[in-house]
Amino acid sequence: MKHNNIERDAFVTRVRGAVRSRFFWIVVVPTTIVALYFGIFASDIYVSESRFVVRSPDKQSQTGLGALLQSSALGQTQENVYVVHDFIQSRDALAELQKRQDLVGLFGSHGVDFVSRFGVFGFQRNFEGLYRYYDRRVDVDIDSTSGITTLRVNAFTAASAWSINQSLLELAEQLVNKMNARSQADLVDSAHKEEIAAEDRAQAAAAALSRYRTAEQIFDPERQSTLQLQQIARLQDSVVATQTQIAQLSAFAPDNPQLQTLKQQLKDLKKESESQMQGVAGGSQSLTKKAVEYERLKLEQSFADKQLNLAMATLESARNEALRKQLYLDVVSTPNRPDVATRPRRIKSILVAFVASLVTWGIVSLLMAGVREHHD
Secondary structure, eight states: OHHHHHHHHHHHHHHHHHHHHHHIIIIIHHHHHHHHIIIIIOOOBEEEEEEEEEEOOOOOOOOHHHHHHHHHTTOOOHHHHHHHHHHHTSHHHHHHHHHHSOHHHHHHSTTSOTTTSTTGGGTTOSHHHHHHHHHHHEEEEEOTTTOOEEEEEEESSHHHHHHHHHHHHHHHHHHHHHHHHHHHHHHHHHHHHHHHHHHHHHHHHHHHHHHHHHHHTOSOHHHHHHHHHHHHHHHHHHHHHHHHHHHHHHHHOTTOTHHHHHHHHHHHHHHHHHHHHHHHHSSTTSHHHHHHHHHHHHHHHHHHHHHHHHHHHHHHHHHHHHHHTOOEEEEEEOOOOOSSOOBSOHHHHHHHHHHHHHHHHHHHHHHHHHHHHHHO
16 A cells, blocks of 8 residues: 555656646746847847828719719729839839848848848848848738828838838839839820821821922812803903994994904904813813812812821820829828837737747646546
């Protein structure tokens, strides 16, 4: 009986020692390491924050509250906001930022603690490694309701956090300007080329009509024919009057010497009338023949002018459309220069490590108790 009690006491002692040992290694040691790191070694992290919104004056027809909100926001373009968001977190933005600032030196200096430093012992000290490190240092959050984007930069000095944030805003604005230029080029260039082609056609049609007028010595066949017809009408009146006068003289004074003169005058009037009529509707050089080619050239010029007017209207419409779709990056709040480090949250991190260690120790203890119970 006594021997059994001794064995039982020895087993309990071993169990308690094992429990204390697991508690030490699972809870005490990790919590102590985390407390030493965050309490002594962890570098201060400064956070610079800015806010901006990408807007466009593009207003769509809406009614009620939606129209009011869209009018006040100048037609926020959510898809373009996400384009800017992806650009800020892209390799292109990092490459441009690296040209402006020595990120490798800022994040990899010996003033940064061992855990947070970029490229410890040279591991991953390349662009891909810098990109993965950069992705952890820059946060971009978009409020889907208001369209406002919040940009946060985490750095180990207040000046570097502010300068990186400021540079990213400038790069984002440059991207928006490039998008505007590309959109304007896509919308306007095609219309501008059509306008130039229409202008060339209009000039060519006007030049062809001018050459024809000079070669045929006409200005406006319709007006010219009207004048000639009026002249023919006057000649016909003179012919009738002369014929009447000849008839009267022949009846009352057939020996009058003026009779021969009137007959010669009548002959000249008829000849002139026929000549004028030939000029209006006679042979190949008549105004009627010339008017056909003239009207064709005039029609071509009119059509070319209409095409030019349409092309100019299209170009103006394209320019207005380009302006209507112009994007603007408005800074809601400029990057702040932090005067105190807000990260890491040292006490919170230590408490999280302690709680996580306790949970782990509890799970391990339950598992070990199950194993002992199964063994017994």
